Amino acid sequence: AQTVTQSQPEMSVQEAETVTLSCTYDTSESDYYLFWYKQPPSRQMILVIRQEAYKQQNATENRFSVNFQKAAKSFSLKISDSQLGDAAMYFCASAPGISGGGADGLTFGKGTHLIIQP
Amino acid sequence: DAGITQSPRYKITETGRQVTLMCHQTWSHSYMFWYRQDLGHGLRLIYYSAAADITDKGEVPDGYVVSRSKTENFPLTLESATRSQTSVYFCASSDELAGVRSYEQYFGPGTRLTVT
Numbered sequence: 001a002q003t004v005t006q007s008q009p010e011m012s013v014q015e016a017e018t019v020t021l022s023c024t025y026d027t028s029e030s031d032y033y034l035f036w037y038k039q040p041p042s043r044q045m046i047l048v049i050r051q052e053a054y055k056q057q058n059a060t061e062n063r064f065s066v067n068f069q070k071a072a073k074s075f076s077l078k079i080s081d082s083q084l085g086d087a088a089m090y091f092c093a094s095a096p097g098i099s100g101g102g103a104d105g106l107t108f109g110k111g112t113h114l115i116i117q118p
Numbered sequence: 119d120a121g122i123t124q125s126p127r128y129k130i131t132e133t134g135r136q137v138t139l140m141c142h143q144t145w146s147h148s149y150m151f152w153y154r155q156d157l158g159h160g161l162r163l164i165y166y167s168a169a170a171d172i173t174d175k176g177e178v179p180d181g182y183v184v185s186r187s188k189t190e191n192f193p194l195t196l197e198s199a200t201r202s203q204t205s206v207y208f209c210a211s212s213d214e215l216a217g218v219r220s221y222e223q224y225f226g227p228g229t230r231l232t233v234t
Contacts, residue, residue: 033221033222035222037225042227043206043227043228044225044227044228045161045208045210045225045228046225047222047223047224050221050222091160091161093161095221097221104163104166104176105151105153105163105166105176105210105223106151106153106161106163106210106223107163108153108160108161108162109160110158110159110160111160
């Protein structure tokens with residue numbers, strides 16, 4: 001079984017500044033995947049970034065990047081040059097890879113509410 | 119490109135009634151999932167399906183029934199709705215290409231269900 005913990009219920013950042021959202025996870029799998037999803041007020045779940053556990057290089061997508069610390073089981077999301085449109089709930093999630101059966105769904109953290117101050 | 123759709127988007131029902139939430143995807147993805155989202159819990163997996171006629175329980179399956187007779191549809195039925203099933207329900211799908219699983223999931227817009 002996997003668990004995902006997001007210890008920051010809410011974060012606030014000034015527009016154009018950088019913010020980091022924290023996530024820790026626990027898994028017994030050697031093969032797994034990690035994700036950050038964004039949920040704006042529209043309620044739609046939007047994939048922000050993904051990381052394969054076997055890759056040492058941190059994933060990046062434009063202004064979004066992760067700091068993946070495998071030994072510490074940490075997977076934080078950094079948002080650079082924050083924009084008003086970044087305001088949303090952010091969910092960290094994990095999925096087991098083939099070694100864990102592969103068919104299970106995502107395990108989500110409880111989310112971090114990100115507020116962007118203009 | 120419709121992607122993944124859910125219907126209805128909003129539903130109010132009474133305790134004890136049966137209600138079915140529909141999910142339809144146009145991508146022919148192999149895997150489909152149902153989650154519920156409650157305040158303080160994030161999203162929790164109810165049921166998932168690896169292919170037509172193959173379904174399995176997730177973390178919170180009690181009180182729910184699923185079926186998948188066609189690849190593109192994955193309905194979720196609450197056989198006798200209870201107030202504790204008031205929630206937002208999300209359907210999701212993920213793909214498999216040439217036998218290689220893609221673990222990222224694409225979500226529908228959600229259904230807000232209220233049980234009175």
